[in-house]
Amino acid sequence: MPNYEVHYLSVSDADAIIIRYENSGDQYVVLIDAGNVSDSDKIKNYIWNHWKTYTIDLAICTHPDSDHKGGFFGLLNDRDVIINEFWLNTPEDVIKEDEYNRLYPKRNRLSHCRECYDHPTDTDSLNLIDLAVSNKCNVYGAYCGKIHSHIPISVVGPSLDFYHPLAIEILKNNKRRKDEDNTIYNDIGYFSSVQAKSSIDDEPDDCSPTNAGSIILLFEPITSCKFLLLGDANRAAITDAISNNTNLSGCRIKVPHHGSKHNLTSVLIDKLAPCCAIISAKGSRKHPSRGIVHCLSNHCNVYSTHKSGTLIHTSYPITTPAIPLKEKQ
Template sequence: MSEELAFEIDFHPVGDGEKGGDAITIQYGRLNSTYNHSQKVIVIDGGTLASGEKIVEHIKTVYNTDTVDLIINTHPDNDHCSGLREVINNLKVKEIWVHRPWLSSNEFLSMFKDGRITSNSLKEKLKDALNIVSEIESLAKSKRIILREPFTGLTFDDGVITVLGPTQDFYKELLPQFRCAPEPVNESLLSKAFSAVKDTVQMIAEAMHIETLDESGETSPENNSSVVSLFSYAGQKVLFTGDAGIPALKSVIEKASYNGIQLNNLHMLQVPHHGSKRNVSPSVLNSIKGQSAYISCPMKGDPKHPAKKVTNALIRRNMQPFHTKGNILCRKHNTHDRVGYSSATPIPFYDQVEE
C-alpha cells in the first residue's frame, strides 16, 4: 500500500441546530510512502467561521501540513463561504476558484428595470451584497493568491479536478435573478417558479418499487450557479455538487456525456443542498450514480435535510447514503484506518417519507 496513490475526503459538520452548510477537505498523493511522500490539499467550501477554524486545525493536525493547494467556493451563500476566510488567513493558500459576479456587471445593465443603474453602481451593489465573497477576493489579492472563475472545462493538477458546471452562458442567465441583483426586466424560467414558502410536512408511503421523488423540485438561482466538479484520482471518481439544482445537474449530465465523461460509475457522490428533495430527481439520479452518497446536513435537519424520499431514491439505485449530523465523515482510498475513527452507519430505507 505504501507506494500506491491514495486520497482521503472529509465532510466536516457545519452547525449544531437546524442550520447547516458545506465544508469539505481532500488530501491526495502518495500518502503512505516513507521515501516518496507527496501530498496536495483541496478545500471545497468552508461552512461558517466556526467550521472554518476546525478545518484549519484538521489540515494542520490530521493532514500534517499548513498548505492548501486549491480552494473552491461553490456559490456565494454564507453557509458555504464564511469559513473560507479562516482558511485563507491561517494557512498558505496557493489558488482560489470563486465566482465574482461583479466582473460581469457591464453585460447586464440592460436587463434591469432601473435605467439609472451604471456599471460601477451595479458592481458596488453586488460586492456589498456578497460581502464575504468580496472579502475573499480582497484577501486573495493581498496575499497574491491565484484567482480563477470556475466554469465548465477549468482543470487543476492535470485533471485531478475538472469543473463540469456551470457553463458561462448558464451562469450569465442566472446572475440577473440573484437576490442581490436589482429587479430584472424579465424573469427567467429558472427563477420564476422558485418559492421560499415552507413545505407542509405530511408523510406518505414508499417501498422499493414505489418512488415519490419527482422532477418538480425547484431551488434558487444562487444554488443553481453552484460549481459542480469531478475529482478523478487513483482510478476513482467523486462528484461534488454544492447546492446545484435539477436544471444545473441536467446541464452537467449533458455536457459530461458530450465530452465522453461517465457519471454513472462514481466512487462517491456528494448529494446537493444537504439532501433536499428540491435539488435532485429520478432522471438526475438515473444518470449520476456511485457506490455511496455523502450528505452534509445539520443535527436537527429532519425531515427536509436530508429528505427521506431522497435517501430512499439513492438506496433504490444501489447507492449507500451517509450523513454528517454533527460528525466528520471520511471517505478514504488506499489509506490506513485513522485512530479514533469508526465505521459510519448508512441511512436506512424508510417506508414513510415526507410528501
C-alpha cells in the same frame, strides 16, 4: 499509485470538504467550501491535526451562500493559513461592461458583481474576493472544462452560457427560496418507492440563482474511483452538467443542498446511478429529505454527517467503517 483522502466534515447544514492528494511524493490539500463563519477554526485545526500543515493548495467556494463561503473569511484573516489558489465564480466573469451599463447605468460594476461575496454578518469586513486578492491568492473563475494542473480535479458545471442568466438574477439580490418541509428526518414506517418518487418529483426545482450556479466538481484520483461534488446545484444545473459530460454516472456523490427534495429527481438519481451517496446535514427540519434518501438507496448506501459525523473516504482501508443512514435496498 497516488494516495488520496476525501473528508466530509460535520458542519451541520453547511458544507466543508477537504481532499488530500499525494502523488510522487508531492502533497496537495484542497478545501471545497468552508461552512459557516464559525467553522474556520475547526477547519484550520482539522487540517493541522491530520497533515501538520496550514497550507491550502486549492480553495474552492462553490457558490456565495453563507453556509459555504462563511469559514473562508476566518481562514483568509488567519496569519498561519496560506491559500495558494482560489476558484470561485462571480457575475463579473460573464456580464461585461457594455451589458452591465445597460442594466445598471448608475452603479459600479465591480463592487456590485462582488456583493454576493460580502461577509454574512460583518459589514466592515473586506469582500471575500478582495480579501483573497489582498492575501496574494491566485483567484480564478471555474467553469465547465477547467482542470487543475497537478490535482485530478475538474469543473463539470456550470458552463459560461448556463451561468450567464443566473448572474443577472444574482445581481438582483434574489433571496433564497424557503424549503417548507419542516419535518424531522426519520425512516420509521412504510414508505414505498412510489411515495418516495412522488415526494420529490412533484416538488418544484430549487429556484435560488446562487444554488443553481454552484460549481460542480469531479475528483478522479484513479480511473476506478470518481467523486462528484454537487455543491447546492439544482436540477437544471445537474441536467446541464450531465448533458455536457459523459462520465458522471457511477460516482461517489456529495448530494446537493444537504439532501433537499428540490435539487434532485428520481430520474436524475437514476441517471447518476451513484455507487455511494454522502449528505452533509443537520438531520432536523428539512434536511435530508426522506424521499431523496430512499431513491438514492435504490443504487447505493447513503451516509449523512448528522448520523456518522465527519465522513472519510481514503485510498487505504478504513478500520471502522461508517454506519449508513440507509443501506442499499
